[in-house]
Amino acid sequence: xxxHSPTAVRNERRALLATITVLLVAFGLSVAxxxxxxxxxxxxxxxxxQRDSDASNREIIAAHARTTRxxxxxxxxxxxxxxxxxxxxxxxxxxxxxxxxxxSQGAITAVIVWVTFGPAAxxxxxxxxxxxxxxxxxxASGLATYGISRLGGSVDPMRLILIGVLLGGVLASAxxxxxxxxxxxxxxxxxxxxxxxxxxxxxxxxxxxxGLALLAPFTLWCIPLGNALALGDESAHAIGQxxxxxxxxxxxxxxxxxxxxxxxxxxxxxxxxxxxxLARPRVGSDLRRLVPAAGLAGAGLVLIADGLAxxxxxxxxxxxxxxxxxxxxxxxxxxxxxGLFFVRTIRRTA
Amino acid sequence: xxxxxxxxxxxxxxxxxxxxxxxxxxxxxxxLLHGVDVSAMSGRITTLVGPNGCGKSTMLRACSRLLEPTSxxxxxxxxxxxxxxxRELAKRxxxxxxxxxxxxxxxxxxxxxxxxxxxxxxxxxxxxRDDDAIARAIALTGLSDFEHRDVDTxxxxxxxxxxxxxxxxxxxxxxxxxxxxxxxxxxAQWELLELVQQLNRNEGTTVLAVLHELxxxxxxxxxxxxxxxxxxxxxxxxxxxxxxxxxxxxxxxxASIIADPRDGLPVIVQHxxxxxx
Numbered sequence: 001x002x003x004h005s006p007t008a009v010r011n012e013r014r015a016l017l018a019t020i021t022v023l024l025v026a027f028g029l030s031v032a033x034x035x036x037x038x039x040x041x042x043x044x045x046x047x048x049x050q051r052d053s054d055a056s057n058r059e060i061i062a063a064h065a066r067t068t069r070x071x072x073x074x075x076x077x078x079x080x081x082x083x084x085x086x087x088x089x090x091x092x093x094x095x096x097x098x099x100x101x102x103x104s105q106g107a108i109t110a111v112i113v114w115v116t117f118g119p120a121a122x123x124x125x126x127x128x129x130x131x132x133x134x135x136x137x138x139x140a141s142g143l144a145t146y147g148i149s150r151l152g153g154s155v156d157p158m159r160l161i162l163i164g165v166l167l168g169g170v171l172a173s174a175x176x177x178x179x180x181x182x183x184x185x186x187x188x189x190x191x192x193x194x195x196x197x198x199x200x201x202x203x204x205x206x207x208x209x210x211g212l213a214l215l216a217p218f219t220l221w222c223i224p225l226g227n228a229l230a231l232g233d234e235s236a237h238a239i240g241q242x243x244x245x246x247x248x249x250x251x252x253x254x255x256x257x258x259x260x261x262x263x264x265x266x267x268x269x270x271x272x273x274x275x276x277x278l279a280r281p282r283v284g285s286d287l288r289r290l291v292p293a294a295g296l297a298g299a300g301l302v303l304i305a306d307g308l309a310x311x312x313x314x315x316x317x318x319x320x321x322x323x324x325x326x327x328x329x330x331x332x333x334x335x336x337x338x339g340l341f342f343v344r345t346i347r348r349t350a
Numbered sequence: 351x352x353x354x355x356x357x358x359x360x361x362x363x364x365x366x367x368x369x370x371x372x373x374x375x376x377x378x379x380x381x382l383l384h385g386v387d388v389s390a391m392s393g394r395i396t397t398l399v400g401p402n403g404c405g406k407s408t409m410l411r412a413c414s415r416l417l418e419p420t421s422x423x424x425x426x427x428x429x430x431x432x433x434x435x436x437r438e439l440a441k442r443x444x445x446x447x448x449x450x451x452x453x454x455x456x457x458x459x460x461x462x463x464x465x466x467x468x469x470x471x472x473x474x475x476x477x478x479r480d481d482d483a484i485a486r487a488i489a490l491t492g493l494s495d496f497e498h499r500d501v502d503t504x505x506x507x508x509x510x511x512x513x514x515x516x517x518x519x520x521x522x523x524x525x526x527x528x529x530x531x532x533x534x535x536x537x538a539q540w541e542l543l544e545l546v547q548q549l550n551r552n553e554g555t556t557v558l559a560v561l562h563e564l565x566x567x568x569x570x571x572x573x574x575x576x577x578x579x580x581x582x583x584x585x586x587x588x589x590x591x592x593x594x595x596x597x598x599x600x601x602x603x604x605a606s607i608i609a610d611p612r613d614g615l616p617v618i619v620q621h622x623x624x625x626x627x
Contacts, residue, residue, distance in 0.1 A: 224474025
């Protein structure tokens with residue numbers, strides 16, 4: 001029992017880490033809700049949410065708009081972070097993530113094709129339908145990428161990226177074709193692809209929250225599956241895992257998580273790739289800790305990116321084009337940050 | 351319960367824990383094994399040796415169902431492994447694979463916990479029994495001081511002991527080892543082999559090991575099986591199975607076999623290749 005004191009130290013460190021994380025998220029949320037054209041204090045926020053008579057109209061609007069927006073940022077970021085953690089365990093590859101493994105592109109393309117050519121070809125397609133379409137598209141594309149990248153037996157990291165690029169190109173051309181046919185809905189679709197969280201409605205928040213809640217039991221089931229699979233196919237088999245079944249369960253769960261997460265907010269690039277990397281050095285690769293930690297990291301990333309998007313007026317940036325009355329989408333900040341992070345990870349891996 | 355089982359099989363030492371018969375197996379269309387019979391007696395150490403590409407690892411893969419034989423059968427305690435669920439098989443047989451993947455940022459304890467996969471429910475929650483088995487496996491492999499170290503920071507020998515601890519946490523009466531001493535330095539190789547021997551003697555674990563180094567096999571084995579070109583060419587106690595003629599024909603080795611002055615077990619003194627004779 002000489003290991004008592006190191007265990008105690010580890011538990012203490014873990015508790016500290018958890019506390020810091022929760023405080024950071026709380027701080028991020030209060031900034032996301034409080035800061036903006038109208039400053040909201042906790043009391044004016046609650047008053048605004050309850051549409052109290054002593055709250056101004058601007059406060060009511062700001063309270064609702066920012067709360068739904070922050071909630072959507074947290075939900076989408078959490079879902080993408082968890083999805084990325086599952087995909088990296090499944091692929092045994094630190095470069096895997098929803099954007100690299102075809103899942104995001106598949107979901108996005110499916111939604112755009114549906115919006116443009118679908119039976120109810122109106123921009124008013126509900127978030128539920130969008131989420132289902134995204135799940136089908138993301139799963140099909142995710143399964144295809146996984147299947148192709150495994151053809152030669154094991155998954156070589158560089159081969160996976162090549163396949164991701166290839167599939168991304170094919171899907172991008174399908175997206176472009178759909179956009180050409182989308183007519184007047186094209187700007188709205190383009191805005192969705194670039195990942196913007198503004199004007200999120202409460203209904204949309206509840207739908208995405210409900211979707212993620214439905215996927216929670218599957219995610220919990222995937223945690224031991226992924227921990228076993230991370231040891232290699234042979235060791236996973238040796239400890240009693242039916243490997244093909246575990247792979248399929250993890251892939252489908254990760255695809256559904258990504259699809260539900262992006263059904264409303266569109267392309268939030270690289271969250272699923274970066275979030276597990278931020279979490280892993282702090283909590284380790286055991287998925288029992290990595291999954292929640294990557295979820296929190298993803299939520300934080302999207303919250304910060306959206307905070308920047310909301311508060312950085314493009315007119316204050318030295319951009320070579322007219323940006324009057326425009327805001328930048330959160331996805332843009334994520335793409336820039338994620339892209340740099342991706343390059344760093346490739347340099348370390350290769 | 352597992353302990354009781356082991357004790358009862360020790361009372362009948364000639365019982366085969368694993369019996370493979372007429373195994374034809376390979377990759378693609380070309381079979382590497384042409385009808386191999388291998389038995390691992392309960393509570394004993396059986397080693398498989400042979401030149402590279404002879405099919406010894408393929409045989410181990412067939413025994414652990416990593417590879418499906420095109421013909422023949424593998425029985426564990428009388429049950430065909432093909433009829434068991436992967437979970438049930440893992441409770442009866444543990445395998446230390448040849449080059450397992452080591453995930454980064456994973457502690458020894460977290461690795462060893464994976465050995466309980468077949469015993470826990472769908473959510474992987476560890477119960478008291480599981481904790482006991484994990485603690486025991488870590489203690490038996492002498493890794494108590496490393497429990498919270500990340501596996502990828504350990505030396506080769508310590509890392510291999512961590513993988514062995516994972517296999518022990520399965521609490522299965524049969525242990526399969528596929529060239530467990532690969533990539534270890536000489537001292538660490540013997541440490542690992544002695545650990546396996548202790549497990550066999552103290553815990554009654556049945557061991558079926560593929561070994562690369564003949565002197566390791568000769569020291570460790572109760573029963574030694576030599577495979578060449580997908581067929582069993584010799585089988586028996588080390589002194590019976592290993593002969594100068596066999597070493598010349600199968601391994602193209604010019605060698606003498608002497609008795610270790612300490613324990614009387616065979617030691618192969620290698621003079622050179624047959625062609626330099």
